[in-house]
Amino acid sequence: MQIIPAIDIIGGQCVRLTEGDFTQQKTYASNPVEVAKQFVDAGLQRLHLVDLDGARARKPLNLAVLEAIATQTNLIIDFGGGIQSEESIQQAFNAGAQQITAGSIAVREVSLVQHWLEKFGANKIIIGADFRDNFISINAWAEQSTVSLTNFIQQYLEYGAQTFICTDVSKDGKLQGPATQTYTELVQSFPKAGFIASGGVTTINDLEELKAIGMEGVIIGKAIYEGTITLADLNKFVC
Template identity: 70%
Template sequence: MDIIPAIDLIGGQCVRLTEGDFSQQTTYHSDPVEVAKQFEGLGLRRLHLVDLDGARAKKPVNLPVLERIARQTKLIIDYGGGLQSSEAVRQAFDAGAQQITAGSIAVREPQTVEAWLQEYGADRIIVGADFKDNRIAINAWAEQSDLTLESFLASFSEKGAKTFICTDVSKDGKLQGSSIEVYQRLLERFPTLQFIASGGVTTIEEVRQLHEAGLHGAIIGKAIYEGTIKLEDLAKEVI
């Protein structure tokens, strides 16, 4: 299972939100490049980079940060936030992202994301399935759509997507555990898809449980910054 630390960006700084609420923001580090280097130095190989400014602006804002991290590390970066056009996706790839995450646009304009899947391939386009109470959440999690999680996954599976970041919005940033039962249900229903758990991962034991359940990856953010999961312990899971 891929261990994927997260860096969320506001104003070029490393921050975390609770339940995606911009009014519940904690700033952890002024230089995300140094944070990324720390991850790499401990043997972690991947990075989930979220442009929260971009999510609000509906266009990438922190591409210079992406470019610096890509230039100064060898981390495999997936980038999301504000990717609402084909031009924005190209900009993200040109700045050094190896993968991008298509979030709200996958709900509003599924045909656009389908075109990206055809152009770049399913290995480079991850679909973000942010959910709350089994409904897909959109617009930086500010509202829920009418789509159920399962119907959304089934639709994009038919369009060629194979990797999904499934974030339980109700658990994100709360350090109260992730939705392992939901992921287990999804794995049973969609055994050929790759699911990356996100939201609420709190302990190293939970990381192991997600691995044993068959998750393709786990994104870990606040647990790292608050110290409920030690980076050294995560590195052991990778190595």
């Protein structure tokens, strides 16, 4: 199982939100590159980088941060936030991202994201399945769609998608544990899909449980910054 630390960016700084609420923001570091280097030193190989400014503006606004991390570390970066066009995808790739995450756009413009999967390949386009109460959340999590989580995943599997970042918005940033039951059901229902858990991961025990049910990866954010999981704790998961 891949351990994927998260860096969320507002104004060039490393922050965390609670339930995606921009009024519940906490800044952890003014230099995201130094944070990324700490992940490298811990033996981690991947990074989930989210441009929160871009998510609100619907276009990437922190590409300079992406480029700085990409040029100063060897992390495999998936980038999300504001990816609304093929131009923004190319900008992210040019700045050093190896993958992009299609979130709200995957709900609003299904045919466009289907085209991206065909053009760039499923290894380059991750589908962001952000959910609350088993329905997909959109527009920086500010709105609920009428699309169910399972129907959303089934649809994109038919379009060739392979990897899904599934974020339980109701748990994100709360340090109260992940949606393990929901993930268990997804793994059982869609055995060919690769699921990455996000939201609520708090302890090493959470990671052990998610590994046991067959998750492909786990994104960890606030738990690292608050110290409920230390980078040293992750040694057992680092290949």
